Amino acid sequence: MSSRANIACLGAGRMGRGIAVAFAYAGHTVTMIDIKARSADDFAKLKSDALDEVRKTFASLSKLGLLSEADADPLIARVSVVPASQSGVALSEAEIVFEGVPEIVELKREILGAASRQVSPDTIIASTTSTILVDDLSGAIERPHRFLNVHWLNPAYLIPLVEVSPGKATDPAIIEDVKALLEGIGKVPVVCAATPGFIVPRIQALAMNEAARMVEEGVASAEEIDKAIRYGFGFRYAVLGLLEFIDWGGGDILYYASKYLEGALGSDRYRAPDVISRNMHEGRIGLRTGAGFLDYSGLDVDAYRAKRLQAMVDLLRHFDLARPPVIDRT
Structure with a gap:
């Protein structure tokens, strides 16, 4: 071509x-x-x-x-x-x-x-x-x-x-x-494989339905939920991919959070897939162990973290939310 x-x-x-x-x-x-x-x-x-x-x-x-x-x-x-x-x-x-x-x-x-x-x-x-x-x-x-x-x-x-x-x-x-x-x-x-929903539509359908469900349940207003998405959910995932974020915090955190939400909200839609528990049992929980969904072997972890954090700071500036420290010099 x-x-x-x-x-x-x-x-x-x-x-x-x-x-x-x-x-x-x-x-x-x-x-x-x-x-x-x-x-x-x-x-x-x-x-x-x-x-x-x-x-x-x-x-x-x-x-x-x-x-x-x-x-x-x-x-x-x-x-x-x-x-x-x-x-x-x-x-x-x-x-x-x-x-x-x-x-x-x-x-x-x-x-x-x-x-x-x-x-x-x-x-x-x-x-x-x-x-x-x-x-x-x-x-x-x-x-x-x-x-x-x-x-x-x-x-x-x-x-x-x-x-x-x-x-x-x-x-x-x-x-x-x-x-x-x-x-x-x-x-x-x-x-991606030829599967229904491909990647983005499949993920966003879950997220959009859950946001609508929270409005229906009175968890928060539509305006507050969208604010949370823009400045929390979307903010982080503009820098870290979903699977990278699991590794960043640790797959064990997702495992236990999913288990709690499944019981507290009475819905298996929060149940973690088998790969999460399997990775835990194999010691693949992310950055802390050098491997998770991604392989971090040989990576300069401090430099990697600094690069991702710099990207987040750049986003803060984009949203005009980066503020200088308040220092009392009196």
């Missing part, structure tokens, strides 16, 4: 527009392909709406300081929208195709299958589904070894993380090609 690969998006909706902005910003030519047969007037409206949203997004990024006003027009010029009747030309020229149609299995299979018959044999095809497993789609596609799921988090043009989920037939070299492409536009790809 070339360093400035031609990109095609199946669908000109929100996901296609977000992906178009991300790639155009990084120097790629992007074609959004309408998947429906429309009248000329209806297509003209769709095209106008899509390009207008792209234009507004670049204007917003300009206001946020990520580009100058003069940069916007050349970036917008890299994005085009074509009707379904012209999909063959756009697909034949694309080096990678991102599918972004509604979350309906049969619709995705139909659109992906048709596209796979129009692309070059070397083209990579990626679904962007947030719910459907890649192997539920790959059977409809020619050359499934060049197919995988690439799940973007909204807004796609801003959020760095992209979850890459290969299917059983996906060629490992394709995974590396897609990772390199994403890294080349400033994204942070992670590879």
Whole structure:
């Protein structure tokens, strides 16, 4: 795949527009392909709406300081929208195709299958589904070894993380090609197995439901819970990953906390998974033992801690919460 690969998006909706902005910003030519047969007037409206949203997004990024006003027009010029009747030309020229149609299995299979018959044999095809497993789609596609799921988090043009989920037939070299492409536009790809919810949606569904449950139970107001998330939960996990945080404090702490919460709240949703107790019994509780979910052997622990704490201090400054000490000099 070339360093400035031609990109095609199946669908000109929100996901296609977000992906178009991300790639155009990084120097790629992007074609959004309408998947429906429309009248000329209806297509003209769709095209106008899509390009207008792209234009507004670049204007917003300009206001946020990520580009100058003069940069916007050349970036917008890299994005085009074509009707379904012209999909063959756009697909034949694309080096990678991102599918972004509604979350309906049969619709995705139909659109992906048709596209796979129009692309070059070397083209990579990626679904962007947030719910459907890649192997539920790959059977409809020619050359499934060049197919995988690439799940973007909204807004796609801003959020760095992209979850890459290969299917059983996906060629490992394709995974590396897609990772390199994403890294080349400033994204942070992670590879995960084809399981429901991938990584982030699976974790955030638990967290969001628990937050809603606490409002329902009267634990705290929505405003107070969100404040706790922004300045506590989110603050720490912007620096330390969840598993890294377990190791930071110690897996034994999670084990006992989970056991207490399960009993106190009468719910097995707080029960620790077997890996937590297994790690304890094997002496893998984190930094204190040199290993946990991550391996800390040979690590300068003091330097590692100092780096993470510095990152937290930087966040304090970002939130304008870093204060000088109060010293009584009288």
